[in-house]
Amino acid sequence: MNADKKLYNDFNSYLRRTYGGKTKRIPLNSSLGCPNRENGRIGCIYCLNGSSSPSSKGFLSVSEQLKEFIFKYRLSKENTSCNLIAYFQAYTNTYTNSSKLFEMLFPVSSFTEIKAVAIGTRPDCIDPLKLATIKKAVPEKDIWIEYGLQSISSKTLKFIKRGHDVKAFQKAIKLTKQYEIKTGVHVILGFPWEKKKYIIKLARFISECDLDFIKIHLLHVLKNTALEKMYMSKRITLPSFKNYVHMASDLIEHLPKKIVIQRLTGEGSKNNHVAPLWALKKTKVIQAINDELIKRGSFQGKYA
Numbered sequence: 338m339n340a341d342k343k344l345y346n347d348f349n350s351y352l353r354r355t356y357g358g359k360t361k362r363i364p365l366n367s368s369l370g371c372p373n374r375e376n377g378r379i380g381c382i383y384c385l386n387g388s389s390s391p392s393s394k395g396f397l398s399v400s401e402q403l404k405e406f407i408f409k410y411r412l413s414k415e416n417t418s419c420n421l422i423a424y425f426q427a428y429t430n431t432y433t434n435s436s437k438l439f440e441m442l443f444p445v446s447s448f449t450e451i452k453a454v455a456i457g458t459r460p461d462c463i464d465p466l467k468l469a470t471i472k473k474a475v476p477e478k479d480i481w482i483e484y485g486l487q488s489i490s491s492k493t494l495k496f497i498k499r500g501h502d503v504k505a506f507q508k509a510i511k512l513t514k515q516y517e518i519k520t521g522v523h524v525i526l527g528f529p530w531e532k533k534k535y536i537i538k539l540a541r542f543i544s545e546c547d548l549d550f551i552k553i554h555l556l557h558v559l560k561n562t563a564l565e566k567m568y569m570s571k572r573i574t575l576p577s578f579k580n581y582v583h584m585a586s587d588l589i590e591h592l593p594k595k596i597v598i599q600r601l602t603g604e605g606s607k608n609n610h611v612a613p614l615w616a617l618k619k620t621k622v623i624q625a626i627n628d629e630l631i632k633r634g635s636f637q638g639k640y641a
């Protein structure tokens with residue numbers, strides 16, 4: 338892949354343009370849980386431990402997690418001038434009341450090297466008070482809220498037991514924008530019934546929502562999930578490498594140029610990933626998407 342020839346608005350270039358130099362994410366665990374995994378709800382069918390990063394440490398406070406990460410990270414000389422992003426990734430990081438949310442975020446404000454705070458959450462777990470609290474807790478930082486949507490098909494949302502609809506997402510985005518907070522979306526590609534027509538519709542929807550970021554995930558199966566049982570009993574098939582490359586390329590060429598693509602595929606760790614096995618070769622997947630765009634003479638926004 339020619340690193341100088343970017344066919345899409347990639348995240349690393351965005352970070353370099355925005356903050357200069359190297360930027361690293363600190364994965365933080367708020368241990369807030371998820372409303373979709375409580376009160377008899379079993380959670381999204383693909384969810385393993387809140388889709389958390391293996392490095393998440395819920396038993397330490399946010400302040401302790403930050404100090405530990407920054408201490409270890411700074412031990413390496415090459416990292417001394419690195420910008421950092423505090424990333425609340427696992428579970429639903431606004432699933433609490435506003436005073437606890439403030440307590441969780443406020444420690445981030447004292448770390449000058451942290452330039453942005455990224456908060457992953459569900460669209461049905463936000464309200465004006467929470468948004469105002471987030472702004473108040475980290476007033477000097479860029480704030481990004483990433484909402485899990487996964488699909489705009491009501492059939493898919495029901496199938497994956499997402500527990501909210503597309504309207505909840507639209508409402509959350511509209512509200513978040515009122516607080517001048519950057520917005521992002523997670524989508525999953527690869528459900529067998531979602532074809533090219535759907536992908537174009539998805540790109541138009543994302544464009545209409547005027548989002549800042551997108552994370553594109555490949556539908557993949559992790560151990561000990563409901564999806565694993567469905568996959569093992571052949572109740573769902575997964576896309577082939579070639580199909581996924583085509584789907585991701587279709588989406589990219591229909592997305593507006595201004596949206597930053599933070600992620601292009603999805604995979605678990607070597608210990609928990611079940612299928613498809615080709616997904617573990619992430620660099621190869623990303624390179625194949627770039628090659629496909631080159632082959633098509635295409636790029637992000639060509640048909641937006």
Ligand code: SF4
Pocket residue numbers: 370371372373374379380381383384385386387388427428429459485
């Ligand atoms: S919303 Fe996230 S944490 Fe909650 S069940 Fe779904 S994937 Fe898991």
